Amino acid sequence: MxxxxxxxxxxxxxxxxxxxxxxxxxxxxxxxxxxxxxxxxxxxxxTAAACSPTRSMLFSGTDNHIAGLGEMVEYMMPFEEYFKDKPGYEGYLNWRVAxxxxxxxxxxxxxxxxxxxxxxxxxxxxxxxxxxxxxxxxxxxxxxxxxxxxxxxxxxxxxxxxxxxxxxxxxxxxxxxxxxxxxxxxxxxxxxxxxxxxxxxxxxxxxxxxxxxxxxxxxxxxxxxxxxxxxxxxxxxxx
Known part of the structure; x- marks a missing residue:
């Protein structure tokens, strides 16, 4: 081998x-x-046009929305209620991807x-x-x-x-x-x-x-x- x-x-x-x-x-x-x-x-x-979305693609081999970073978490925080429970916008590398x-x-x-x-x-x-x-x-x-x-x-x-x-x-x-x-x-x-x-x-x-x-x-x-x-x-x- x-x-x-x-x-x-x-x-x-x-x-x-x-x-x-x-x-x-x-x-x-x-x-x-x-x-x-x-x-x-x-x-x-x-890759994506921003930081964490790109990193999520690099580590998952998938689109950043699938991996949980449809947007950077810093920009989602002021609109927490809007993004709450929306798949693809968890703000972290989610558990749907390996x-x-x-x-x-x-x-x-x-x-x-x-x-x-x-x-x-x-x-x-x-x-x-x-x-x-x-x-x-x-x-x-x-x-x-x-x-x-x-x-x-x-x-x-x-x-x-x-x-x-x-x-x-x-x-x-x-x-x-x-x-x-x-x-x-x-x-x-x-x-x-x-x-x-x-x-x-x-x-x-x-x-x-x-x-x-x-x-x-x-x-x-x-x-x-x-x-x-x-x-x-x-x-x-x-x-």
Missing amino acids: SKRPNFLIIVADDLGFSDLGCYGSEINTPNLDKLAQGGVRMTNFH ALPEVLQDGGYHTIFSGKWHLGLTKEFSPSSRGFSKDFTFLPGAGNHFGYEPQLQDDVYFPALTSKGHWMEDGAGFDHEDLPKDFYSTTTFTDKMLDKLKFRTEEEKQKPFFATLAFTAPHWPLQAPGHVVDKYRRCPSLC
Whole structure:
């Protein structure tokens, strides 16, 4: 029997088609350009026009309305009575679909998630409940990339990064104040994924892995480490 493949899915959040160097952007994206050059570019592959609907399609292989994300949950909250009990508008990855990590986990894969989830804002709809064995998860749709969110203290409709209960690791919630002091979303999500791959148990290493690394960047708010910003400030046309 042939060895089963490992999977690593990397998701960039709200990345435009023309934001990559391989499609003519003035922004440096050398590593992604290398992947494009050595891989396959699916230039006629389409998903939904928004965040969580797209993620529901990716993890279910179905239309986002079937999977429960006919609209983003943040936009449904002010109209809760209108959307109440409407199939396809549950606001989370619903139980009518089998999630890809669930299928692979049942098939003997070790499953890992790191990054933005946006397919349910509570533990019962979190990665650990939908087939991921290990996870480091930001549940909502957007947040300050440096772990501080003074402009979003109103947590009625749009969950702020500083809200309680929006961070989880391996199925357990933790407070945002326990994030690393040098937290930057892209770096921390990557480091957590690398750690969870590196420190697998011997039993876990015997299994193929399915890993999903879901960045919040370059989604709003548009932020980057100082040295990256300085690079483009010195030479705006750098490409």
